[in-house]
Amino acid sequence: MSAELWGRVDDYIVDRLVDEDAALADALQANAAGGLRPIDVSAAQGKFLHLLVRMSGARRILEVGTLGAYSTIWMAKALPAGGSIVTLEYEPHHAEVARRNIARAGYAERIEVRVGAAAETLPLLAAEQLEPFDFVFIDADKPSNTVYLDWAIKLGRPGTVIVLDNVVRDGQVANAESRDPNVLGSRGAFELIAANPRLSATALQTVGAKGYDGFAVMILD
Ligand code: SAH
Ligand code: DHB
Ligand code: MG
Numbered sequence: 001m002s003a004e005l006w007g008r009v010d011d012y013i014v015d016r017l018v019d020e021d022a023a024l025a026d027a028l029q030a031n032a033a034g035g036l037r038p039i040d041v042s043a044a045q046g047k048f049l050h051l052l053v054r055m056s057g058a059r060r061i062l063e064v065g066t067l068g069a070y071s072t073i074w075m076a077k078a079l080p081a082g083g084s085i086v087t088l089e090y091e092p093h094h095a096e097v098a099r100r101n102i103a104r105a106g107y108a109e110r111i112e113v114r115v116g117a118a119a120e121t122l123p124l125l126a127a128e129q130l131e132p133f134d135f136v137f138i139d140a141d142k143p144s145n146t147v148y149l150d151w152a153i154k155l156g157r158p159g160t161v162i163v164l165d166n167v168v169r170d171g172q173v174a175n176a177e178s179r180d181p182n183v184l185g186s187r188g189a190f191e192l193i194a195a196n197p198r199l200s201a202t203a204l205q206t207v208g209a210k211g212y213d214g215f216a217v218m219i220l221d
Helices: 003-017 022-033 043-056 070-076 092-105 118-127 142-155 169-174 181-195
Strands: 060-064 084-089 111-115 135-138 161-165 199-208 211-220
Touching: 003 043, 003 199, 003 211, 022 070, 022 092, 043 070, 043 135, 043 161, 043 199, 043 211, 060 070, 060 118, 060 142, 070 084, 070 092, 070 135, 084 092, 084 118, 092 111, 111 118, 118 142, 135 142, 142 161, 142 181, 169 181, 169 211, 181 199, 181 211
Parallel strands: 060 084, 060 135, 084 111, 135 161
Antiparallel strands: 161 211, 199 211
């Protein structure tokens, strides 16, 4: 089976089921024009996040790793009235492109982009003692996965849904010999999740337009 076939099937799925609107398509164009690497979630994955937000009834979302806010906008489209997103991004240029995409999509009032290393902005967020987050999407530097999971737990509440992107890594997650820092970040996340009795989780392998990877999905008890 080839990446080309996975891409064709993703096209088939997206053509029929995934309503990528102008705001989302424009965001991808602006990302490319701004020189951002095309490592956003795929359209089918963005719709999946959107559905998870709707299914969980989430009102307050935290995202770690904004890039150009493609995933952010997919999730924003699922929010009920009064819902909001805080999204954390290290690169000022990514945040600038993201803020423009968010404004163009009409979500400037509901999505806040905070710039800085998430390991530094997460404790600041916690210190504000805002309401807990209902949904957390973690998709930033993979070696810090366990740091971000710890903060997601602290900033969540019983019932909070946490989704962690890129955990399968072309299957390398099952390679105990790997010294790739991203694979080690993924394996560390699995160990943390397995050891925490408050987390009920699974992970799904995915193929598609973005290759072979996967998500971990969990709920906080
Ligand atoms: N969620 C986005 C893709 C994010 S790509 C989407 O699907 O559309 C990963 C992002 O995490 C990049 O923009 C990268 O700059 C950012 N990042 C990397 N290290 C980070 C850190 N320490 N803190 C916050 N963001 C970080
Ligand atoms: C990379 C990061 C991602 O979040 C992703 O979904 C795909 C690739 C990367 O850093 O290469
Ligand atoms: Mg990702």
